[in-house]
Amino acid sequence: MNPVSTLASRPAPARRRSAVTEPAVVRYALIGGMLVVVGLFLVLPVVLIFHEAFADGWQLYLDALRDDDTVSAIKLTLIAAAFAVPLNVLFGIAASWCIAKFEFVGKRLLLALIDLPFAVSPVISGLIYVLLFGLQGWFGQWLDKHDIHLLFAVPGIVMATIFVTFPFVARELIPLMEAQGTDEEQAALSLGAGGWRVFRKVTLPNIKWGLLYGVIICNARAMGEFGAVSVVSGHIRGETNTLPLHVEVLYNDYQFSAAFAVASLLTLLALATLVAKSIVEWRTGAGGPAHHEPGLPVTVTQIAPAGADA
Amino acid sequence: MSIQVINIRKTFDNYVALHDVSLHVGKGELVALLGPSGSGKTTLLRIIAGMEEPDPGSGAIRFHDQDVSGRRVGDRQVGFVFQHYALFRHMTVFENVAFGLRARPSRSRPSKREIKGRVSELLRLVQLERFGDRLPTQLSGGQRQRVALARALAVEPRVLLLDEPFGALDARVRRDLRRWLRRLHDEMHITSVFVTHDQEEALELADRIVVMNEGRIEQIGTPEEVYDKPANPFVYQFLGNVNLFHGRLDHGQLRVDGTDNHTPETAGPTPPNGIAYVRPHDVEVARTGNGDSIKARIAQINFAGPFVYLLLNREGAAPVEAALPRERFRELALQQSEEVFLTLRNARIFTEDYSI
Numbered sequence: 001m002n003p004v005s006t007l008a009s010r011p012a013p014a015r016r017r018s019a020v021t022e023p024a025v026v027r028y029a030l031i032g033g034m035l036v037v038v039g040l041f042l043v044l045p046v047v048l049i050f051h052e053a054f055a056d057g058w059q060l061y062l063d064a065l066r067d068d069d070t071v072s073a074i075k076l077t078l079i080a081a082a083f084a085v086p087l088n089v090l091f092g093i094a095a096s097w098c099i100a101k102f103e104f105v106g107k108r109l110l111l112a113l114i115d116l117p118f119a120v121s122p123v124i125s126g127l128i129y130v131l132l133f134g135l136q137g138w139f140g141q142w143l144d145k146h147d148i149h150l151l152f153a154v155p156g157i158v159m160a161t162i163f164v165t166f167p168f169v170a171r172e173l174i175p176l177m178e179a180q181g182t183d184e185e186q187a188a189l190s191l192g193a194g195g196w197r198v199f200r201k202v203t204l205p206n207i208k209w210g211l212l213y214g215v216i217i218c219n220a221r222a223m224g225e226f227g228a229v230s231v232v233s234g235h236i237r238g239e240t241n242t243l244p245l246h247v248e249v250l251y252n253d254y255q256f257s258a259a260f261a262v263a264s265l266l267t268l269l270a271l272a273t274l275v276a277k278s279i280v281e282w283r284t285g286a287g288g289p290a291h292h293e294p295g296l297p298v299t300v301t302q303i304a305p306a307g308a309d310a
Numbered sequence: 311m312s313i314q315v316i317n318i319r320k321t322f323d324n325y326v327a328l329h330d331v332s333l334h335v336g337k338g339e340l341v342a343l344l345g346p347s348g349s350g351k352t353t354l355l356r357i358i359a360g361m362e363e364p365d366p367g368s369g370a371i372r373f374h375d376q377d378v379s380g381r382r383v384g385d386r387q388v389g390f391v392f393q394h395y396a397l398f399r400h401m402t403v404f405e406n407v408a409f410g411l412r413a414r415p416s417r418s419r420p421s422k423r424e425i426k427g428r429v430s431e432l433l434r435l436v437q438l439e440r441f442g443d444r445l446p447t448q449l450s451g452g453q454r455q456r457v458a459l460a461r462a463l464a465v466e467p468r469v470l471l472l473d474e475p476f477g478a479l480d481a482r483v484r485r486d487l488r489r490w491l492r493r494l495h496d497e498m499h500i501t502s503v504f505v506t507h508d509q510e511e512a513l514e515l516a517d518r519i520v521v522m523n524e525g526r527i528e529q530i531g532t533p534e535e536v537y538d539k540p541a542n543p544f545v546y547q548f549l550g551n552v553n554l555f556h557g558r559l560d561h562g563q564l565r566v567d568g569t570d571n572h573t574p575e576t577a578g579p580t581p582p583n584g585i586a587y588v589r590p591h592d593v594e595v596a597r598t599g600n601g602d603s604i605k606a607r608i609a610q611i612n613f614a615g616p617f618v619y620l621l622l623n624r625e626g627a628a629p630v631e632a633a634l635p636r637e638r639f640r641e642l643a644l645q646q647s648e649e650v651f652l653t654l655r656n657a658r659i660f661t662e663d664y665s666i
Contacts, residue, residue, distance in 0.1 A: 183396035186361055190383045190390040191410035191465055201409070205400040 049267050052260035064250075064258035065265070072238045073246035073262070079154065080229075080242060081222040084161040088218050089211070092169025097203065099170075100177030101185065111174075117166045125163050126231025129156060152234030157242060160228040165218045172214035173207055180206055209284040213277065220273040224266060311468040311501050312337045313358060317369030320353055320362065320525075327353045329525045330368070337374075338499040340492070342512035345522035346548065351505045352473055354522070358503065359471050360386045373468060389462030389500075391472040395454045397446040403457050404442035407432055410465035432460040435494070452483040459491075463500075472504035476511060488515050509549045513537060521545050543660050546587045553593060553630045555586040555604070555654065564659050566604055567627065586657040593632035595620065597642065599651025606630060608648050620644070622652065 021027065054061055064070060095114060099107060117125060131137050133150045143150060150156045184206070188198040204211075226244040233240040241249060243266055250259035313335040320328040328350045335341045343351040356362040358371055360383035370379045378386050398406050407429045411420055420428065433439045436456035446454055455475065462470060475491070476484040492515055495502055506512050512519045513533040521528045521536055521544075529541040540546040557566040564584045599605065606622035609629065618639040622630045630652065634642075644650065 183392050183394060184398055186383075187390065187392060187396040187461075188398070188409065188413070190359060190361070190388060191413055191461070192384040193409070193413035194384070197413055202398055205398075 046267060046271075049260055049263050052257060053264040054257075055260070056257045060257055061261045061264075064255075064261035067258070069238045069241065070246060070258075070262055073241045073243050074265070076154065076157065076241065077223050077243045080158050080161040080225075081219055083158045084165050084222040085215060085219050087162055088165050088169050089215060091166070092173055092214060092218075093207075093211070095170045096173035096177050097199075099174055100180075101182050114167050114170050117164050118171075122160075122164050122225065122227030123231055126160050126228035129160055129163075129228075129232050151232050152236065152240055154240070156232040157229050157240060160232045161222050161225055164225050164228050165222045168218035168221060169211065169214035172210050172217070176207055176210040177203075209280055213280045213284075216273055216276050216280065220270065223269055311374045313469060313501060313503065314372040314375075315354070315358065315369070316372065318354065318357055318371070319365045319368035320350070320357060321365050327525050328357075328364075331525070331527055332369070333520060333527065333530070335501060335503060338501055340495050340502045340504075340515065340517045342516035342519045343503060343505045343522060344507070344509060344512040344519050344548075345528075346507060348524070349522040350525040351507075351520075351522045355471055355473055355503060355505045358469070359383055359388050359390050361390070387465070387468045389465060389467030389470045391455075391458045391462050391470070391475055393474040393477055395446070395458040397454055397457055397461070399446055401445075402442065403433070403438060403444050403446070403449070404429055406446070406457055407460045407464050409461065428464065429460075432464055435463075436460045450483075451479045452487055455479065455487060463498075467500070470500050470502040472502065474505055474507070476506075476508075484511075491515065513549070521548060523548070540587075540658070543585070543587060546658065551590050551631055553588045553590065553632075554628060555588065555630075555657070556627065557584055557586065558582070559584040559659070559661070564657070566654075582661055584659045584661050586654060586659050588654045588657045590619070590631045590633040591617070592655040592657070593630060594653040594655060595622075595632050595634060595642065595644070596651050596653065599653075603651035603653050604630075606650055606652055608644060608646055608650060611644070611646060622650070 017023070095110070098104075099111060130151060132139055133143060133156070134140050135144060150159065184202050185198050188202045193201070223242075224244060225242075226248075229242055230245055230248075233242070233245055235241060235245060235249060237249065243262060247259050247262050247266070250256075250262060313333075315331060315333040315335075317330045317332055318328055319330050320326070331350070331354060333354075343354060345351045353362060357364050360371075360378070360381060364371075364379075370377050372378065373386070383390075398409065401409070408425050411425045411428060414420075429442070430439065433442055436459055438453060438456055438460070441449065441453065441457075446457065449457065459475075476487055479487065488511060504515070516533060518530060518532055519536050520530050523544050529536055529545045531539070531541075536545060537549050540549065546552050555564070555566045557564045559565075559582050564586050566586065596603070604624065606624045608620055609623045610621035612619040612621075616636065617633040618636055620632045620634065622632060624630060632652065
């Protein structure tokens, strides 16, 4: 038998190295490393929050949530979000409409300004309000004379929350609206529709899922904001404490299980946000216009204009 | 409803898109604005529609003796069909077509039943009556185009304007839709202007063609006129293939360079240069020649289509394309690399100083 035929007749090795994947060692090492990191830094803390919250039993957990200061913190958090989200929706739609559909001088500046709250530390943004509206601040004396209290009161917290959540809706909508262009709006105008009708019937339906997505993350941030709110709040229990601030207060008072119980509320909010976000993403992925167009099984020739002869 | 464009000028920043363009479109006419990209044709269409404003102080747009320059697009009663259809993506076909009727002010808005009737009628007209419940994404390109047309027609426009109406369709659908649109126009007689960069489309569809280049109108005429009697070299080159033969003018005759029949070297002023423009099917190919014929060598033979296309190399000049009817080609039994003699029919001569 000559060597060539030996080679040819030899059966292929049972486990040939794949041409498109890495060796098993590399794959398992990378996947394992990733799982360890995700487990340690993401999953474990979440599990721990609930573990600590229930460490002293159900009763204490419910008591912690029913506590007057906690209830007032929940209320204040809801108030802050109830102001910040709608205002930022209004502002976000207006800004993205203007940026995506029109050309004007100063467009880049406006874009940069919208990003400002992303760029500065929330603590700094809180401090800015103190410098403006605090007793020693620019408008402090005047406000005090007219008995208007912004800082260390609800208005200050709402203002700080609005500032921090400023970019969320606009940043979500601008790329979406830019991708959609202005053709549909122009078509609606050419058909005789007025500006408001164009917005309501054409623009808004096209951005509704992106808008909802923006609202969800804006809301999550509004309720979870710590730094900016911390500076302007003054930490008055039962009055100017939001949920995140209340967690800190409880923790510093060594009321660990109460602190974790309140923290678990915020965690639940985060988990709910993630679920809502996934639903919106799935929805826009499935029915969204820009992502894909379903295949067209209809053959064009069947209904081609050539049939018009009949 | 006739359209009159009077001295329209449009400048973007420091780029002039339209140089004082004037144009008249007769009632019931179907006119093509034809030109390469950047020729200003779409800008002109959008100015007629009222989606773009001409430069301040420039001329006017009139619809049947009525100055509409100051009117907004929604008040001009134009039907506009966008290049990429611009259908409302979240609305069904029915809702898309009904949009214009529903957008009317309440006193002139038809009742729900009337709207339903009108829309069904229009969907029948564009042969999409079974597609009313579909979303635009569930339609083919040709179908979307017809929805866009039905939507534009729903508002009973005085003028129909179409921006590259068949640009995004494949060749076959395009041809069918073109013929269908021509028939539709012949039935409805609505004054229409469409923009295209496709000469074949313009030649087949339009009553008259407006050839545009660099913001100016180069020629206005019937398809026959612009194809057979191009006003200048640009129109010649833009509409169909053409061969250029350089030569010298002598008593109104062009002596093509490289032919035996040279102009005698006289002491007088040098005769001016000229260029003959000849369509491929006007290049006669023969085995033998006389003093006037041009020597060339067959470089390539292409049998596709009703004509046989020859690419011919000339010494010291650009290659020439000739189109021969199949029978003629068989008769001659031409071979690759063979030397042949060309004579030119229907050559149009332009002096060389005309810059394209």
